[in-house]
Amino acid sequence: MAKVIFVILDGCGFDLAQECCGYLEHMAESGNAAKYCVRSQLPSMSRPLYATLLTGLPVSSHGIGNNMMSRKIETDSVFSLCSEANLETAAAAYYWMSELFQHGTFDHAAHRYQLTKAGNIHHGLYYFEDDYPDSHLFLDAEFLRRSFSPDFLLAHSMNIDHAGHVHGVSSMQRSLAAIKADAVLAALIPGWLASGAYVVVTADHGAGAHGLHGGNTPEQRTVPLYLLGSGIQTGVFVDHTLDQLWIAPYLCQMLNINAGREMRRPEVNIFAQ
Numbered sequence: 001m002a003k004v005i006f007v008i009l010d011g012c013g014f015d016l017a018q019e020c021c022g023y024l025e026h027m028a029e030s031g032n033a034a035k036y037c038v039r040s041q042l043p044s045m046s047r048p049l050y051a052t053l054l055t056g057l058p059v060s061s062h063g064i065g066n067n068m069m070s071r072k073i074e075t076d077s078v079f080s081l082c083s084e085a086n087l088e089t090a091a092a093a094y095y096w097m098s099e100l101f102q103h104g105t106f107d108h109a110a111h112r113y114q115l116t117k118a119g120n121i122h123h124g125l126y127y128f129e130d131d132y133p134d135s136h137l138f139l140d141a142e143f144l145r146r147s148f149s150p151d152f153l154l155a156h157s158m159n160i161d162h163a164g165h166v167h168g169v170s171s172m173q174r175s176l177a178a179i180k181a182d183a184v185l186a187a188l189i190p191g192w193l194a195s196g197a198y199v200v201v202t203a204d205h206g207a208g209a210h211g212l213h214g215g216n217t218p219e220q221r222t223v224p225l226y227l228l229g230s231g232i233q234t235g236v237f238v239d240h241t242l243d244q245l246w247i248a249p250y251l252c253q254m255l256n257i258n259a260g261r262e263m264r265r266p267e268v269n270i271f272a273q
């Protein structure tokens with residue numbers, strides 16, 4: 001069984017990652033990672049796709065159809081499946097992750113820090129401002145890793161999406177946010193790999209004109225997937241577009257736990273034979 005660190009770069013479309021994430025691109029180019037295209041589910045909107053990424057289900061099944069639905073999901077998720085398998089979980093993430101998988105409606109004072117084991121996300125550090133620095137977010141995740149040694153750790157950053165909304169899809173600020181996230185990951189990923197973990201980096205959605213998203217265009221739906229860790233078939237496989245519904249079952253495969261009852265079986269093998 002391996003540990004998994006799951007990085008979601010909110011709003012980082014495929015083209016932006018290719019343009020700005022030079023460390024991740026290097027790891028794929030040099031044969032140390034796999035790189036794929038992923039086609040997001042619809043709507044290409046954050047909260048519905050957080051639910052999809054962690055449950056492997058489409059919106060029509062998990063029911064989170066827009067960003068306003070703050071209820072907790074009761075269906076199988078990677079967090080609940082880990083808990084059932086007695087694996088430790090943790091998340092440094094936007095507060096909507098807490099709402100979906102841990103607490104339901106967020107109580108800012110009570111839920112921001114969760115260091116005592118409870119629920120399906122056993123330990124959590126949640127932020128609620130979209131400009132909370134990614135540099136701090138990734139070190140929140142690293143704090144959880146060093147403190148609790150979780151088997152499954154979610155690190156979910158927001159600055160790329162935020163820069164797109166405020167400054168536009170073609171802005172210097174959006175590119176800079178992606179460059180900065182990649183640079184922080186360049187500092188952390190070697191240690192994560194040395195610990196024996198798989199590292200999975202993807203996004204919920206991209207961005208269309210004006211930096212907005214929600215609809216059905218390639219710019220909004222095409223996101224990157226970088227996979228690192230021993231056991232991964234490395235290389236650049238962008239001719240294979242993966243279904244976003246396969247991310248959760250891939251995570252289960254890496255963790256060596258049973259997939260959720262309703263999760264789809266991935267049609268592309270990502271592991272070395």
Ligand SMILES: [Zn+2]
Pocket residue numbers: 010011045046047161204205
């Ligand atoms: Zn988003």
